[in-house]
Amino acid sequence: MLEVRFHGRGGQGAVVASKVCANACFKAGYYPLAFPQFGVERRGAPVQAFLRIHKPEENLFIRCNIYEPDIIVVLDMTLLEMIDVTEGLKENGKILLNTPQSPENIKFNKNFEVYTVDATQIAVKYKLGSKIQPIVNTAILGALAKIMNIFDMENLSYAIEEEIPYKTEENKKAAEEAFNSIKGI
Amino acid sequence: MGDLKTKKGIKKVLYGNHAVSYGVKVSRAQVISAYPITPQTQVVELLSEMVGKGELDATFVNVESEHSAMAVCIGASITGVRTFTATSAQGLLLMHELLHWAAGDRLPIVMAVINRAVAAPWSIWSDQNDSLSQRDTGWMKIYCESNQEVLDSVILAYKVSEKVFLPSMLVLDAFILSHTAEPVEVPAQEEVDEFLPPLELPHALTPEKPYAIGAVVMPDGPYMELRYKIQKAMEKAIPEIEKACNEFYELFGRKWEFVEEFMMDDADVVLITSGAVSSTVKYTVNEIRKREGKKIGVLRMRILRPFHFEKIRKILSGRKKVIVLDRNISFGLGGIFFNEIRSSLYSVSEKPILLGYIWGLGGRDITPKDVEGVIKDAEKREKDEDIIFWGLKKENINL
Structure with a gap:
């Protein structure tokens, strides 16, 4: 079992990211459960989404919140000033951040594997959302594919095709570019 | 694809x-x-x-x-x-x-x-x-x-x-x-x-x-x-x-019955659940069985009406302890599933110890830790107890 928590702001696509990621994991033969933070979402407010992935041979699932994730994905760096995004992250857990900075320049109190990708720049390049409010979810998923090592880009492309009816090709390209430009590997 | x-x-x-x-x-x-x-x-x-x-x-x-x-x-x-x-x-x-x-x-x-x-x-x-x-x-x-x-x-x-x-x-x-x-x-x-x-x-x-x-x-x-x-x-x-x-x-190829029986063959202690939380309960019971070999099973209530008295009675006869987990309450009476289960056991000659837990109201999260906690709490109880609130937060009571 592998647990992932997404942090974003309402409108950035964190909830959709968890669903697309679940679909990509399913296409790779895994059994995923994806769910948003059970609340009332508003544009701009901090939101969380979760993903719990089971190996094909597992057949008993937990249906509760995720408290100690293996991987954390942050779609918006300003959240770091507001909340402890690493809360509950396992020792040596992985954290993926949407930032142009290099992982070496980002320090956390504990020992985590830090990865970065400039998902905002990629989303703006492919005109996903607006310049002020880019939708960064598909770009971040390309980078996540590399970290998780559960699904490949083909799985992700098909998942994007099914889940994202708008600007599908641009979203696929954004994912591909993030896959190739993630730092920290 | x-x-x-x-x-x-x-x-x-x-x-x-x-x-x-x-x-x-x-x-x-x-x-x-x-x-x-x-x-x-x-x-x-x-x-x-x-x-x-x-x-x-x-x-x-x-x-x-x-x-x-x-x-x-x-x-x-x-x-x-x-x-x-x-x-x-x-x-x-x-x-x-x-x-x-x-x-x-x-x-x-x-x-x-x-x-x-x-x-x-x-x-x-x-x-x-x-x-x-x-x-x-x-x-x-x-x-x-x-x-x-x-x-x-x-x-x-x-x-x-x-x-x-x-x-x-x-x-x-x-x-x-x-x-x-x-x-x-x-x-x-x-x-x-x-x-x-x-x-x-x-x-x-x-x-x-x-x-x-x-x-x-x-x-x-x-x-x-x-x-x-x-x-x-x-x-x-x-x-x-x-x-x-x-x-x-x-x-x-998918079997949906009145109730689902999970690890019930040799179970002395039975947890009765309904709805999505049943997954977490089954997961935890399986972990405890693997770890400690305790004879615990889960009975998941799928269909509440019509109520299959005969089936429930047959499944629960001869068990030592029955723990009913209710995400609901009838004020002044207790858990609703609990009371239906209890009435189905009226004619059983050797009644199990019957415990009614109320949990998860208003969406309060129910984790494997809660399931383990309930099982441990139930182990200590040797007589019937109708209403046990699980997971109350003291700070919310004294507002």
Whole structure:
């Protein structure tokens, strides 16, 4: 079992990211459960989404919140000033951040594997959302594919095709570019 | 690649709410009427999209309240068409009067209830009191654990409802199922068509056969006899549900029974659950068995009405301890499932120790730690205890 928590702001696509990621994991033969933070979402407010992935041979699932994730994905760096995004992250857990900075320049109190990708720049390049409010979810998923090592880009492309009816090709390209430009590997 | 083709359909990653919509689609509902309410909204959003795109040949009726939604279903159903609606919490309570009408008119309406806590105070999270407050309306009730079960139960609900002419309510947990995406097989239309033939309502109101429905009856009129017949229909539903579940299993390979028994063969201690939390309970029980070899089992209540007394009695006879976990409460009495289980054990000669836990109200999260905690707490108890609140927060009591 592998647990992932997404942090974003309402409108950035964190909830959709968890669903697309679940679909990509399913296409790779895994059994995923994806769910948003059970609340009332508003544009701009901090939101969380979760993903719990089971190996094909597992057949008993937990249906509760995720408290100690293996991987954390942050779609918006300003959240770091507001909340402890690493809360509950396992020792040596992985954290993926949407930032142009290099992982070496980002320090956390504990020992985590830090990865970065400039998902905002990629989303703006492919005109996903607006310049002020880019939708960064598909770009971040390309980078996540590399970290998780559960699904490949083909799985992700098909998942994007099914889940994202708008600007599908641009979203696929954004994912591909993030896959190739993630730092920290 | 795309969707994964299976022998009997395709597999998709679906939210619980969308699993309901797909279940309704393959059941070929003809009239759908609903009023949106969190967390039910996605169910009818997708259905209206399906109708709009022509994928589902149905009439979608927008209404100004849940009361009207059920009224539309009743009006349509009496003409002999297949009807559907969905709601939650306050919406269901607004429907209450008409739920009695639907059962009293013997209409095979199917409704999805996304279990949500009832106000006051406002809460949109999982809690069974909304559906359980409709317990005595004459509707059959199915409590689901997974999104696959949700989809399959829509089809099964129509099958049984249209055999015994009583409405069915299928119940799924707010967010924990409704907004959770997981893989679900959507059965192919031709397979479902084979299982579920078009509705034939013997008392359908047609221009050729006009008659008055629901008019006043005097005390010596057939009111009491009609109530007797509803009870008989509920009794008939027991073998009909068993038959339908067997037929479904043969066609689709998935077995949904009255109850699910998990690790029950040698279990001295039985945890009784319902709904989505059953997954977490089963997971934890399996872990404890692996680790400590304790003889614990899980009995998941799937169908609450009709209540299968005989089956429950048989399964629980000879067990040492029975722990009923209720995400609901009847104030002044206790857990609702607990009390139904207790009444089913009345005639058992050697009664197990019976413990009733109330947990997870208003969507309070239930984790494997809670399940372990309950099991440990129960080990210490050697006599019956009706109401044990699990997971109360002191800081919330002394506000």
